Amino acid sequence: MKRYVRASGITIKPIKDIDALRAVEALQIEIWGAQPLDVVPAHQLLAAAGAGGVVLGGYDSDGTLVGFCYGFAGWRDGRQFLYSHMAGVTREATRQAAMQVSGEMLRVLRGERPEVLVNPEVWPRLGRR
DSSP: OOOOOEEEEEEEEOOHHHHHHHHHHHHHHHHHHHGGGSOOOHHHHHHHTTTTTTEEEEEOOSSSSEEEEEEEEEEEEHHHHHHHEEEEEEOOOOOOOOHHHHHHHHHTTTTTTOOOOGGGGGHHHTTTO
């Protein structure tokens, strides 16, 4: 069963195919201005994800990759762990998120219900303040 997380117009889902992982390579260059030889390559992302790690992509409503996170499985002192290696979001996606948060804050300050609520069941209590 596929499970995706959707929030604020962004869909977060695992990335497992080589073409999408190549898009992660390009995103590393866009976000950090990395040189092509300095990015984590698609074949390493694929191998790490296949060995217990994770590569997640954040896609906007048009299906464009706007962010990602990558972690790989590790073993230290007899214990397994997931090492969170990198995460990044495009400047435009960050700007859009900031604008949305600002709008939500203004709604709350005016006593209006925000459009995006993680746990909407608490709003009736908060709205009475």
